[in-house]
Amino acid sequence: MRWNRLLFVTVGSVMTMLAAAAHGQDVTTVLCHGYSLDQTKGAWVQGMAEAMRDRAISEGIATSGAIVRYDQASGAWRMVSGTLTPGQPVFCIYRWLNDFDKPGPNAGYAEGAADAMYAALRDPQFVDQLGSPIAGIELVNGRDLHLVGHSRGTIVNSEVSRRFAREGLTVDHVTGMDPHPVNGTLDADPNWGDPVPMRWENNTFVDVYYRADGAFLLNAFDFDGIPIPTAFNTQLSESALNSGGYTFAHSDTHLWLHGTIDLSPTPCDGEACITTSMRNNWWPEGFTERGYYYALLGGGAVQRPALGPGMPVTNPAVLYNGDFGGNVSAGWLFHGGSLNAQLTNDGGNGILRLAGAGSLAEHNRFYLPVGIAAIAADLRVVTPDTGDVVEISLVDADGISTVVWSMAADSATGWMPDLTMALPGTLPRGRTYQLQAQLVDGVGTVSATVDLDDIRFIEGPSCPADCAPDNGDGTFGNGMVNIDDLLSV
Numbered sequence: 001m002r003w004n005r006l007l008f009v010t011v012g013s014v015m016t017m018l019a020a021a022a023h024g025q026d027v028t029t030v031l032c033h034g035y036s037l038d039q040t041k042g043a044w045v046q047g048m049a050e051a052m053r054d055r056a057i058s059e060g061i062a063t064s065g066a067i068v069r070y071d072q073a074s075g076a077w078r079m080v081s082g083t084l085t086p087g088q089p090v091f092c093i094y095r096w097l098n099d100f101d102k103p104g105p106n107a108g109y110a111e112g113a114a115d116a117m118y119a120a121l122r123d124p125q126f127v128d129q130l131g132s133p134i135a136g137i138e139l140v141n142g143r144d145l146h147l148v149g150h151s152r153g154t155i156v157n158s159e160v161s162r163r164f165a166r167e168g169l170t171v172d173h174v175t176g177m178d179p180h181p182v183n184g185t186l187d188a189d190p191n192w193g194d195p196v197p198m199r200w201e202n203n204t205f206v207d208v209y210y211r212a213d214g215a216f217l218l219n220a221f222d223f224d225g226i227p228i229p230t231a232f233n234t235q236l237s238e239s240a241l242n243s244g245g246y247t248f249a250h251s252d253t254h255l256w257l258h259g260t261i262d263l264s265p266t267p268c269d270g271e272a273c274i275t276t277s278m279r280n281n282w283w284p285e286g287f288t289e290r291g292y293y294y295a296l297l298g299g300g301a302v303q304r305p306a307l308g309p310g311m312p313v314t315n316p317a318v319l320y321n322g323d324f325g326g327n328v329s330a331g332w333l334f335h336g337g338s339l340n341a342q343l344t345n346d347g348g349n350g351i352l353r354l355a356g357a358g359s360l361a362e363h364n365r366f367y368l369p370v371g372i373a374a375i376a377a378d379l380r381v382v383t384p385d386t387g388d389v390v391e392i393s394l395v396d397a398d399g400i401s402t403v404v405w406s407m408a409a410d411s412a413t414g415w416m417p418d419l420t421m422a423l424p425g426t427l428p429r430g431r432t433y434q435l436q437a438q439l440v441d442g443v444g445t446v447s448a449t450v451d452l453d454d455i456r457f458i459e460g461p462s463c464p465a466d467c468a469p470d471n472g473d474g475t476f477g478n479g480m481v482n483i484d485d486l487l488s489v
Contacts, residue, residue, distance in 0.1 A: 025062040025088055027146060027296050028139045030121070030160075032094045034151025034180065042095075043270035044254060046080065048148075049091035051262040051269075053082065056089055056297045065089040068126065072098050072335055075116065075365045075397070075432065076125040077136070084126065084137050089297060092121075092139070096156065098334040106182070106192045108321055108330025110152055112364055114159030115320040116335035119367040121145075121160075123432040125397055144296055146173040150254045151223060154179035158197035165202040165313040167369055173295055174199070176208040178225030178253040186224050193326070199231045201310040205301075206231035207294055209256060211238050211249055222248040232294075232305050237282075244278040246271070256282060260291030261298070319366060319435065322455035324350035335364035336434050351453045353382075354390065354439050357446040363435040368394070370429040373460035375405050376420040381413045383449035388441045390450045392421075394433040401436070402427055409439065409448040420458065 029052060031045045049067045056062040066084045068077035070093065077092060084090065096113040099106070126136035145164075147157040154176040161171050176197060184191030199206040210225030210233070227233035236256060241249040251272075258269045259282065267274050274282075283290060293300035321331035324343055327350035332339050341361040342353040352361055375392065392405035405421040435455070439446045 025056065025297075026143045027089045028092060028121070028143050029089065029146040029148060029295075029297070030092045030094055030117070030157070032096070032117070032147070032149040032153035032156050034149070034153045035182075036097055042093075044251075044258070044272075045093050047268070047270035048254070048258050048261065049093055050081075051258060051267070052091055052292070052297060053089065055261055055263075055292075059299060061297055061299065062089050065091065067091045067093070069093040070095050070117070070120055071127070071131075072096065072116075074125070074127065074131070075120055075336055076127045076133075077120065078127050078131070079129055079134065084135075086137050090137070090139060094120075094153075094156070096334070106190075107326055107328050108193065109334075110155040110194055111159050111316070112320050112331040112333075112335070114156045114163065115331060115366050116364050117156060118160050118163040119365045119432040122367045123397070123430070125432075140169070144172040146175070146295055146297075147171060148175045148177075148257075149179075150177040151180040151225070151250065152182060152194065154197045154228075155181050155194050158200070159195065159316065161200050161203055162313055162316050163367075165200055166315040168202075170202050170204060171200075172204045173301075174203050174206045175257070175291075175295070176206070176210070176225075176228060176231070177257055178210045178223070178250050179208060179228060180223045180225055180250070186226070189223075196226075197228055199228055199307070199310040200313050202313065203310050205294065205304050205307065206310075207291070208233045209236055209253055209291065210234075211236040211241060211253060213238050213249065221250075223250045225250070225253065230308050230310055232307060234290075240281045240284075243281050244275055257291045259283070260287050260293060263288055318369060318372065318457040319363060319455060322363075323453060324352055326350060331364055332361060333364070336362065337364040338362045341437075346451070346453075349453065351451050352437065352455075353449065353451050354437065355383075355449040356439070359446075360436060360438040361452075365397075365432050365434055368429055368431060368433050368457070369459075371459045372423060372429060372457045374420050374422045374458040375456070376418055376458055377405065377455045378415055378417045378453040379407060379413075379419055380415045380451040381409045381411065381448065382451060383447070384409055384411045385441070385444075385446065385448035386410045387443045388439055388446055388448035390448075390452070391436075391438055391440055392455070393436045393438075394427065395436060396428075397432050409450050415451075415453075417454075 053065040065088050066082035067080040069080050071078050094117050099109040121139050124139045126134050128134050149157040164171050179197045181194035181196050182189045182192040183194045208228045208231045212224035241252040245252040245255045259274045292298040294304045341359045344353050388409040393401045393403050395401045
């Protein structure tokens with residue numbers, strides 16, 4: 001695959017340094033925290049963002065920069081400080097705490113959070129500190145991207161990288177601090193099915209800083225980290241980290257990285273500080289050309305160690321968990337999503353059941369790529385009701401809803417697989433949407449029961465304008481197509 005690189009590097013060390021100096025300020029840095037037992041994440045990630053911005057300005061790489069924080073409720077980036085200026089760095093704090101504050105297993109929520117982060121980067125919305133919309137700038141197009149993650153946040157960043165790869169876009173730099181997938185293989189973790197973070201083929205450089213004590217039962221919650229294949233991996237000294245900093249060495253890994261951003265003798269991240277003795281113990285070989293030094297804004301990108309090829313990407317679905325795998329609600333909560341409907345088990349397969357009035361399923365915000373032609377789903381009418389219709393709509397960031405899939409529920413059916421509706425050609429692609437599935441009836445009471453499964457988007461030729469609703473009753477007469485016919489075009 002030919003990647004559409006966000007960074008053009010000229011061969012030769014001198015020309016590379018000139019290119020980095022000329023374009024290094026056009027960087028979007030995303031900081032993604034890990035699991036939180038007490039639902040507090042803010043001080044160290046903001047302290048790290050501030051240290052990054054201060055360093056870029058002090059070293060003349062940038063003249064300004066903005067720090068923004070993701071708001072899960074609105075999907076917008078809320079201004080924290082600075083100014084959004086084209087050509088200057090932006091530091092995005094990605095907050096996904098609500099994904100932890102939920103009943104039942106946490107399976108799939110890292111991937112669901114990645115879906116929402118990807119949308120927020122590709123089609124960003126900005127608000128001021130009071131929540132009012134403000135003018136923004138691009139976060140991806142024409143800019144280099146640096147994803148920084150701690151613990152389970154590395155899984156979110158890895159999944160975001162896969163979504164960039166799906167559209168042929170390069171992520172210049174990914175940094176992992178003690179990567180910790182919760183999949184039953186580390187410590188005494190439950191198995192939430194987290195994928196192992198990877199260096200994908202669209203990642204130019206990946207560096208990982210990890211440690212492990214292998215003694216979870218003796219040192220509860222000091223989660224072990226892992227290296228990432230084909231990345232530049234550095235195992236930190238467990239004994240050195242235990243000499244100061246945080247209570248747990250797992251958290252010391254992000255303080256270690258902070259100490260390579262802020263090069264002052266005793267920097268603090270808002271939660272913990274580095275002492276003079278820690279400077280000697282944690283970085284016996286020196287701290288000025290370690291860690292953040294390899295970032296474009298760190299000034300040492302030309303000194304990055306050479307890496308072999310990354311892993312080939314298996315493209316993720318555009319709509320995460322549209323098949324309701326494992327009967328879990330990941331992808332349908334916390335980033336604009338909600339479930340006023342039932343997830344149920346059908347012969348070992350998770351499905352969505354819409355039953356009666358008010359039944360509504362809303363998917364998290366996601367990004368609809370340019371090449372999407374149609375939406376498909378499997379459907380079964382369990383309890384029919386004359387006049388009831390099952391509708392799937394796409395709702396944009398402005399709240400404008402477009403019905404893209406519609407079918408009468410007036411007679412009982414078995415499972416009807418691969419029912420496919422071409423998306424209207426007038427529907428803008430390359431934007432953030434939410435998907436809504438619901439039962440409606442304009443003439444009476446809604447009392448049908450309808451099951452949905454395998455809701456998904458299909459790439460292909462765009463639908464002409466006449467695929468819009470044309471029957472006068474909200475249904476799509478000429479928009480329903482055979483999936484095989486669509487894919488054969």
